Amino acid sequence: MARATLKEVSELAEVSVATASLVLSGKSGNRFTEETATRVREAADQLGYRANRLARSLRSQQTRVLGLLSVEVLTTPYAGDMIRGAQLAARARDYDLLIVEINGTPEAFAEGFELLADHQADGVLVASFFHQELLIPKTRPRHMVLADAYAADHSVDAFVPNEYDSITQVLNLIGEAGHKHVGYIGDCNDYPAVRGREAALRDAALRFGWTNIEDNIARSEDTNSSDGYNSAIALLTKNPALTALVAYNDRLAMGAFRAAAELGLAIPEDLSIVGFDDQRLISEALRPGLTTVALPHLEMGRLAVEKLIQLVESEDENPPAEVAIIGDLVERGSVAPPSAHRTSLNLGQS
Amino acid sequence: MARATLKEVSELAEVSVATASLVLSGKSGNRFTEETATRVREAADQLGYRANRLARSLRSQQTRVLGLLSVEVLTTPYAGDMIRGAQLAARARDYDLLIVEINGTPEAFAEGFELLADHQADGVLVASFFHQELLIPKTRPRHMVLADAYAADHSVDAFVPNEYDSITQVLNLIGEAGHKHVGYIGDCNDYPAVRGREAALRDAALRFGWTNIEDNIARSEDTNSSDGYNSAIALLTKNPALTALVAYNDRLAMGAFRAAAELGLAIPEDLSIVGFDDQRLISEALRPGLTTVALPHLEMGRLAVEKLIQLVESEDENPPAEVAIIGDLVERGSVAPPSAHRTSLNLGQS
DNA sequence: TTCGACCGTTAAACGATTTAAACAATCGAT
DNA sequence: ATCGATTGTTTAAATCGTTTAACGGTCGAA
Numbered sequence: 001m002a003r004a005t006l007k008e009v010s011e012l013a014e015v016s017v018a019t020a021s022l023v024l025s026g027k028s029g030n031r032f033t034e035e036t037a038t039r040v041r042e043a044a045d046q047l048g049y050r051a052n053r054l055a056r057s058l059r060s061q062q063t064r065v066l067g068l069l070s071v072e073v074l075t076t077p078y079a080g081d082m083i084r085g086a087q088l089a090a091r092a093r094d095y096d097l098l099i100v101e102i103n104g105t106p107e108a109f110a111e112g113f114e115l116l117a118d119h120q121a122d123g124v125l126v127a128s129f130f131h132q133e134l135l136i137p138k139t140r141p142r143h144m145v146l147a148d149a150y151a152a153d154h155s156v157d158a159f160v161p162n163e164y165d166s167i168t169q170v171l172n173l174i175g176e177a178g179h180k181h182v183g184y185i186g187d188c189n190d191y192p193a194v195r196g197r198e199a200a201l202r203d204a205a206l207r208f209g210w211t212n213i214e215d216n217i218a219r220s221e222d223t224n225s226s227d228g229y230n231s232a233i234a235l236l237t238k239n240p241a242l243t244a245l246v247a248y249n250d251r252l253a254m255g256a257f258r259a260a261a262e263l264g265l266a267i268p269e270d271l272s273i274v275g276f277d278d279q280r281l282i283s284e285a286l287r288p289g290l291t292t293v294a295l296p297h298l299e300m301g302r303l304a305v306e307k308l309i310q311l312v313e314s315e316d317e318n319p320p321a322e323v324a325i326i327g328d329l330v331e332r333g334s335v336a337p338p339s340a341h342r343t344s345l346n347l348g349q350s
Numbered sequence: 351m352a353r354a355t356l357k358e359v360s361e362l363a364e365v366s367v368a369t370a371s372l373v374l375s376g377k378s379g380n381r382f383t384e385e386t387a388t389r390v391r392e393a394a395d396q397l398g399y400r401a402n403r404l405a406r407s408l409r410s411q412q413t414r415v416l417g418l419l420s421v422e423v424l425t426t427p428y429a430g431d432m433i434r435g436a437q438l439a440a441r442a443r444d445y446d447l448l449i450v451e452i453n454g455t456p457e458a459f460a461e462g463f464e465l466l467a468d469h470q471a472d473g474v475l476v477a478s479f480f481h482q483e484l485l486i487p488k489t490r491p492r493h494m495v496l497a498d499a500y501a502a503d504h505s506v507d508a509f510v511p512n513e514y515d516s517i518t519q520v521l522n523l524i525g526e527a528g529h530k531h532v533g534y535i536g537d538c539n540d541y542p543a544v545r546g547r548e549a550a551l552r553d554a555a556l557r558f559g560w561t562n563i564e565d566n567i568a569r570s571e572d573t574n575s576s577d578g579y580n581s582a583i584a585l586l587t588k589n590p591a592l593t594a595l596v597a598y599n600d601r602l603a604m605g606a607f608r609a610a611a612e613l614g615l616a617i618p619e620d621l622s623i624v625g626f627d628d629q630r631l632i633s634e635a636l637r638p639g640l641t642t643v644a645l646p647h648l649e650m651g652r653l654a655v656e657k658l659i660q661l662v663e664s665e666d667e668n669p670p671a672e673v674a675i676i677g678d679l680v681e682r683g684s685v686a687p688p689s690a691h692r693t694s695l696n697l698g699q700s
Numbered sequence: 701t702t703c704g705a706c707c708g709t710t711a712a713a714c715g716a717t718t719t720a721a722a723c724a725a726t727c728g729a730t
Numbered sequence: 731a732t733c734g735a736t737t738g739t740t741t742a743a744a745t746c747g748t749t750t751a752a753c754g755g756t757c758g759a760a
Contacts, residue, residue, distance in 0.1 A: 015741085368709060401747080409713075
């Protein structure tokens, strides 16, 4: 049951542990007879030898373990792909991930950092469940990177979504389809995502000549489907000329679908709707499917870990940078050119 | 930057490392003067000493690290709570989780086990992303438990949902509301969940006197919202007398909502619908909210880790057992008594 | 003296890596 | 023939930072 140790291998092969170690680590450069080498390798095989990573790490002062401080990523269903991307990148370079879930408080950060330091993690990836600014305590791991977040003082390498370019893809779709009366269902919080997406909206409005864009924006505190419903009803009531709605996220878009149904507007014939996030549970389930933009979660996780490994192996001496990654446009069928004359718009009910 | 070692602490406190270790580990039983002890503790404080877990583990032959072999749990948005439950339970007893994501193939299992063994994990929790039977290779960790899965040979402690009792909660709701004509939107695969839920359905049908239950079952290969839509349309077309639909999961239920809307049936007045899973992205977003059952993901994760720790610390000599955990009923508003006369049922369109 | 408490230290692990040195064989030079 | 140098192969020993069994002084009491 107990695993074979290097000593046992060396005894079986009738060499010293040093020889066994040198042979098996491959770093021997033909210092040994081919005969000794194979004898060692066969002994190792026979015993099913695998190095004890604790011992190896203790001696070599590197664990090949990366800490993943997950700020609610595990908890929420939104960003699991980020962890998967991180795992993939880590495994590809023979690193493992020690994942610790925390809430975003400074104490939680401090505790998480200590915990990972106790385990001698070679580096730490802090992953957030949404694009936010993070206040990283001054006592921090030597090597760290951020995913879906950036440091308030910009002192850490960070990988975030390119909000502007990402949403511009769906805005272009709307614009190129010929819509002129476009509404926006937004979020009234002050997040990077909010700012980036609204900036893109305004630029698109200018570019395509959308009328009175500022008057066609509705914002809510929360972004549940019912908020989307309310905003959509409000927008369409105030301005029945709207032929397209852009939602800050898919949940809001889902509410807009319900509003459209209630107002007797067919999607996409009477009303085009686009979302953001590509929450498949929603975007694939709606009829028609929701045209939206997938956040680059997998990429952020992957790139962040790759960068982290570069830092750890000090192949990288560049100053910290923030990389904004564009998400993938997913076209599903909720966008069509505006119809010349709308079928109906009965605002009477509810 | 480099962390203080026990040796440094002992030098500052002017004692031997053994003394420092003994004092700090608390296992000294008054072998030392209170004065020496505080001197050590102050030195440790001053240097911010924290034990190197590699060294500690190497010496003590226990890592306080549990391996979490995640069979696609990370990847899918369904079962994140299981990992959270596991984390909570582990942290509560001062264990950490080394998470490795795998697909369910035997080779992946073997690799995962080896990897975790390399890290000298004290025990392994295998967590599945849905309730399934798992074929665990014969070479396996000394201590292991399963969550949301059970071993084909029942040789491992397992924590699974109680499918029968869980769905019975919504079935009772339907039955007690007075429905007699109930349809079931199912899955045609052979999973434990399918079997358990259908068994409960049949028993409920008997108990409440539901008519011709076997004729009112529709099953699909997949369980997307469109499958639910198709099944619901088929059921309601075949038997317009149905006043309630029970769905195998929330996605299917979501499709049933759409079918109802299309057929002009109001929920819950004309048609009651219940789901299963409580995928909040769906169940909270639908109007009315979907009455459903939440799977006990958090509990499975928590209990599995607690059991695992018992095994590791060998406080538990019982033979392997399988524990079935009931999920929580979440009532939202998609259930009402059957109406005496239905408003309409226009089967003409689509 | 001798025996227990009492307080503390020595030293051997744990399982690898890695440096420096030992050992052996070969070879030209004296 | 003998020696020193050279090259090629292998190993002893230190090291990483802990834990812990075993041991050793000191001192007051019997």
